[in-house]
Amino acid sequence: MQIVTTIEELRSIVKWWRGEGHSVGLVPTMGYLHEGHKSLIVKAVSENDRVVVSDFVNPTQFGANEDLSTYPRDMERDAALCEAAGADVIFHPSPEEMYLEDNCTFVDMNRLTKGLCGKTRPTHFSGVCTVVFKLFNIVTPDRAYFGQKDAQQLAVIRRMVRDMNFNVRIVGCPIVREADGLAMSSRNAYLNEKERKAALILHKSLVLGEEMLRAGERDAGKVRDVILKNMRTEPLARIDYVELVDAKNLEPVKKIEGPILAATAVYIGKTRLIDNFHYDSEA
Amino acid sequence: MQIVTTIEELRSIVKWWRGEGHSVGLVPTMGYLHEGHKSLIVKAVSENDRVVVSDFVNPTQFGANEDLSTYPRDMERDAALCEAAGADVIFHPSPEEMYLEDNCTFVDMNRLTKGLCGKTRPTHFSGVCTVVFKLFNIVTPDRAYFGQKDAQQLAVIRRMVRDMNFNVRIVGCPIVREADGLAMSSRNAYLNEKERKAALILHKSLVLGEEMLRAGERDAGKVRDVILKNMRTEPLARIDYVELVDAKNLEPVKKIEGPILAATAVYIGKTRLIDNFHYDSEA
Numbered sequence: 001m002q003i004v005t006t007i008e009e010l011r012s013i014v015k016w017w018r019g020e021g022h023s024v025g026l027v028p029t030m031g032y033l034h035e036g037h038k039s040l041i042v043k044a045v046s047e048n049d050r051v052v053v054s055d056f057v058n059p060t061q062f063g064a065n066e067d068l069s070t071y072p073r074d075m076e077r078d079a080a081l082c083e084a085a086g087a088d089v090i091f092h093p094s095p096e097e098m099y100l101e102d103n104c105t106f107v108d109m110n111r112l113t114k115g116l117c118g119k120t121r122p123t124h125f126s127g128v129c130t131v132v133f134k135l136f137n138i139v140t141p142d143r144a145y146f147g148q149k150d151a152q153q154l155a156v157i158r159r160m161v162r163d164m165n166f167n168v169r170i171v172g173c174p175i176v177r178e179a180d181g182l183a184m185s186s187r188n189a190y191l192n193e194k195e196r197k198a199a200l201i202l203h204k205s206l207v208l209g210e211e212m213l214r215a216g217e218r219d220a221g222k223v224r225d226v227i228l229k230n231m232r233t234e235p236l237a238r239i240d241y242v243e244l245v246d247a248k249n250l251e252p253v254k255k256i257e258g259p260i261l262a263a264t265a266v267y268i269g270k271t272r273l274i275d276n277f278h279y280d281s282e283a
Numbered sequence: 284m285q286i287v288t289t290i291e292e293l294r295s296i297v298k299w300w301r302g303e304g305h306s307v308g309l310v311p312t313m314g315y316l317h318e319g320h321k322s323l324i325v326k327a328v329s330e331n332d333r334v335v336v337s338d339f340v341n342p343t344q345f346g347a348n349e350d351l352s353t354y355p356r357d358m359e360r361d362a363a364l365c366e367a368a369g370a371d372v373i374f375h376p377s378p379e380e381m382y383l384e385d386n387c388t389f390v391d392m393n394r395l396t397k398g399l400c401g402k403t404r405p406t407h408f409s410g411v412c413t414v415v416f417k418l419f420n421i422v423t424p425d426r427a428y429f430g431q432k433d434a435q436q437l438a439v440i441r442r443m444v445r446d447m448n449f450n451v452r453i454v455g456c457p458i459v460r461e462a463d464g465l466a467m468s469s470r471n472a473y474l475n476e477k478e479r480k481a482a483l484i485l486h487k488s489l490v491l492g493e494e495m496l497r498a499g500e501r502d503a504g505k506v507r508d509v510i511l512k513n514m515r516t517e518p519l520a521r522i523d524y525v526e527l528v529d530a531k532n533l534e535p536v537k538k539i540e541g542p543i544l545a546a547t548a549v550y551i552g553k554t555r556l557i558d559n560f561h562y563d564s565e566a
Binding site: 130 | 290294383385386387388389390391392393394395412413416417420421423442443445446447448449450532
């Protein structure tokens with residue numbers, strides 16, 4: 001496995017692969033990899049001849065008061081995980097390699113990014129779209145892999161790929177959880193022992209909502225209220241949002257008809273965590 | 284030569300070409316082709332094994348009160364010109380083929396697009412970037428050809444390609460003029476006889492400015508004043524702007540140092556015309 005830091009070198013490797021007739025998979029990450037990332041890499045390795053994992057803490061997707069400077073990093077551990085999972089290349093560019101000083105182009109969308117996390121993080125998805133766009137142009141992958149934990153990100157990227165005619169297949173992969181149910185996230189590293197316990201409230205509350213849906217409840221407001229009420233039993237939790245939205249266009253729903261996404265963002269101390277589940281009343 | 288109307292068909296043609304090892308050139312146009320477009324196609328044919336001319340009046344680059352509905356069209360004549368120039372495919376999609384109903388993704392930039400034509404046409408360059416981006420993703424050309432007449436468009440596209448890591452070489456081609464100096468444009472078709480004569484004022488005034496620069500004048504304000512003053516002698520002309528800007532970042536300059544762009548937009552009756560020249564004091 002190779003660690004590549006320049007766009008030019010990565011391009012020349014991909015060109016060589018293409019000359020050999022190899023298919024290429026891309027797993028975009030911000031590093032500090034966990035079992036969730038690993039599941040994406042393993043899936044990519046099973047479906048492509050060659051796999052690139054990008055490992056880049058993308059500054060443009062952080063807001064001014066967010067955790068860019070403290071975001072956890074551990075390149076050595078990341079490299080070991082990627083190698084074990086079967087990746088061929090880690091792409092680990094500097095911010096200066098990815099964004100020239102007078103960089104001024106961006107990708108954005110005027111739907112899908114306004115609600116859910118977009119409300120609290122109004123510039124986040126433009127940063128995500130822009131960097132993913134750049135990575136697609138650098139790697140020209142056949143398939144790209146994203147986790148369902150970032151459900152809005154996945155929906156936004158699917159829409160971007162469709163709207164902009166990218167010839168890339170987007171593969172969404174299930175949330176990977178700790179034994180006690182907490183969705184894996186690089187940001188879990190921020191949590192102290194008390195917060196780590198409190199963080200369970202996201203999954204536990206969502207499960208209550210999911211059980212209501214499985215039992216036949218079709219009033220989204222009632223499901224949301226139960227989730228919210230349970231969240232509020234945790235004194236360390238400050239709720240950003242709990243929403244039930246259409247799984248494709250991410251517009252809030254009142255009645256459950258067809259596929260929906262139930263998503264939440266909650267601050268546990270200073271750490272903002274997200275979790276979600278999909279439910280399809282017609283499946 | 285083939286006329287192709289669907290993205291899927293064009294993709295399959297390009298895929299076949301790629302399989303044969305052919306290079307591909309793209310000439311994006313809005314149709315109603317003239318000798319300026321022809322020069323782009325001829326250049327593309329000379330530099331690539333296969334050439335696609337896109338012929339699409341792109342709705343997203345027109346403002347609400349602009350001339351989308353009246354923009355001149357003549358597919359039959361366009362096809363004859365493309366065939367004569369040696370193009371292999373005309374891509375002529377419907378607006379619905381290019382933009383799905385719930386399309387919501389766009390590309391934009393926060394510099395380069397604010398001044399010059401961007402002042403009067405604030406959404407124009409986002410529409411241009413977005414459609415060019417889509418065309419690049421559909422055609423995946425090695426080279427793409429744009430006329431220098433749309434100087435700001437060319438600078439914006441060069442920047443976009445650099446910022447977004449597109450693997451496409453952007454080729455700018457010189458302005459082609461009528462015998463009397465009027466820059467060729469599909470919009471010249473709007474002009475009546477009197478307006479056609481009045482339209483000469485753009486080129487004539489720019490030439491005066493260019494002569495000053497060649498004679499050694501380095502005060503941009505003085506050059507601009509002479510151009511403006513001459514423009515104002517034409518009663519049918521309503522000036523949108525006359526600007527001398529840095530050729531790369533399009534910021535207004537006071538002193539002429541290195542490459543600059545002198546650009547103008549003028550309404551002749553209801554028709555908005557543009558023209559420009561490049562000058563490099565160090566060349």
